[in-house]
Amino acid sequence: MNSTTIHPRGAAYYEVLLTITTSSSLAADLSLRIRPTTTTVHQGDLLTYAFPVWNLGPDNADLEVLITQVPAGTTFDYIRISGTPGLGTCTHPPYGGTGQIICNENSAMAPNTTWTVRLTVKVTASSGTLITEDAATLADTLDPNLANNTATVSTTVE
Amino acid sequence: MKLSLRCVIAFLAICMFPIAVFAEDQTITLDITAYIDGRDQLIIHGNTLQWHHFDFQAVGRGGGVNLPTTISTTLNGAPVLTNYNWIPDWPYPPPNELYFVNAFSSIFSDLSPNLPDSSMTVTLTPIQARDSVSIVQSPSASNNQTLIVEFDDDSSPGGGLL
Numbered sequence: 001m002n003s004t005t006i007h008p009r010g011a012a013y014y015e016v017l018l019t020i021t022t023s024s025s026l027a028a029d030l031s032l033r034i035r036p037t038t039t040t041v042h043q044g045d046l047l048t049y050a051f052p053v054w055n056l057g058p059d060n061a062d063l064e065v066l067i068t069q070v071p072a073g074t075t076f077d078y079i080r081i082s083g084t085p086g087l088g089t090c091t092h093p094p095y096g097g098t099g100q101i102i103c104n105e106n107s108a109m110a111p112n113t114t115w116t117v118r119l120t121v122k123v124t125a126s127s128g129t130l131i132t133e134d135a136a137t138l139a140d141t142l143d144p145n146l147a148n149n150t151a152t153v154s155t156t157v158e
Numbered sequence: 159m160k161l162s163l164r165c166v167i168a169f170l171a172i173c174m175f176p177i178a179v180f181a182e183d184q185t186i187t188l189d190i191t192a193y194i195d196g197r198d199q200l201i202i203h204g205n206t207l208q209w210h211h212f213d214f215q216a217v218g219r220g221g222g223v224n225l226p227t228t229i230s231t232t233l234n235g236a237p238v239l240t241n242y243n244w245i246p247d248w249p250y251p252p253p254n255e256l257y258f259v260n261a262f263s264s265i266f267s268d269l270s271p272n273l274p275d276s277s278m279t280v281t282l283t284p285i286q287a288r289d290s291v292s293i294v295q296s297p298s299a300s301n302n303q304t305l306i307v308e309f310d311d312d313s314s315p316g317g318g319l320l
Contacts, residue, residue, distance in 0.1 A: 010195065010220060010221065011193045011194055011195035011215055011219075011220025011221065011311075012193070012194060012195070012288040012311065013191060013192070013193055013194070013286055014191070014192055014193075014194045014284075014286060014287050014288070014291060014309050014311075015189065015190065015191040015192075015284075015285040015286040015287075016189075016190050016282055016283065016284050016285060016287070016291050016307065016309075017187060017188070017189050017282070017283040017285055018187065018188040018189075018190070018202075018280060018281070018282055018283075018305075018307070019185065019186075019187050019280070019281045019282075019283070020184075020185070020186040020187070020188070020273065020274070020278050020279070020280050021183075021184070021185050021186075021278065021279045022183060022184045022186075022274045022276065022277065022278045022279075026277075062277065063298055063299055063300065064299070065299045065300050102300070104300050138299045139277075139299050140276075140277040140298050140299045141276075141277055142276045142277060143276075
């Protein structure tokens with residue numbers, strides 16, 4: 001594999017022109033929150049986080065993505081999506097696992113609608129631990145206000 | 159391309175500056191010329207280019223030579239890079255052709271103008287091609303606005319320029 005090989009195909013020059021156009025005429029302000037079912041949990045409890053993503057407009061938000069992970073001190077239990085117009089899909093760790101979670105809305109979300117992902121994890125951390133979950137959202141549509149695209153929440157293990 | 163949550167959060171934090179958010183409408187062109195044999199993908203993200211080589215000879219290495227990838231760009235019709243020659247480094251030095259070695263090239267990180275970090279539309283026009291060239295991944299939020307163009311020369315029975 002490390003030597004020069006002569007063969008009859010030969011290489012050829014290729015030339016391509018890529019034309020890329022961007023438009024700032026459409027904009028959608030996404031707003032993300034994280035809402036845990038409770039602010040205090042015990043080891044072995046199930047803890048559910050809701051991640052509502054609001055499109056505050058003014059235009060459709062195309063192909064929203066929510067990125068989060070199973071927070072430290074927990075393991076993955078299950079995930080579900082609700083909202084309008086499309087439910088979307090998520091990649092996530094297996095049951096009992098840890099790691100990154102990426103959910104794709106796979107459609108266009110109209111202004112003043114919401115898309116919500118709900119993640120349930122099992123608490124494995126011991127008493128006194130602070131479980132911190134964070135997340136970010138973005139879309140293909142230009143977002144004029146990125147200050148509300150990330151969120152963090154902490155839950156205490158009692 | 160796997161997204162890192164912390165990278166995304168950092169990206170969002172950087173982009174909180176209004177100057178980065180309210181970009182004007184733009185038309186960017188990238189004219190890429192390369193010496194291809196077999197199947198190779200050009201990965202374009204931000205201000206970077208990188209080749210992914212799959213089979214036959216690596217980009218620029220056909221016949222044991224070491225030819226550059228030539229890059230010309232424009233922004234709204236004005237030239238930015240003109241016939242810039244980038245010679246990618248590969249895991250083996252020339253005259254090794256990396257024959258059927260699945261490998262990534264070095265990264266060219268001076269692409270200007272860079273690929274936008276927001277929604278864009280990309281069209282591909284082959285100017286010279288022995289076989290097929292296609293966009294196998296359009297940039298989107300889910301792939302961190304990464305464009306991948308595939309040069310698939312595998313079906314060609316022999317040499318020759320078009």
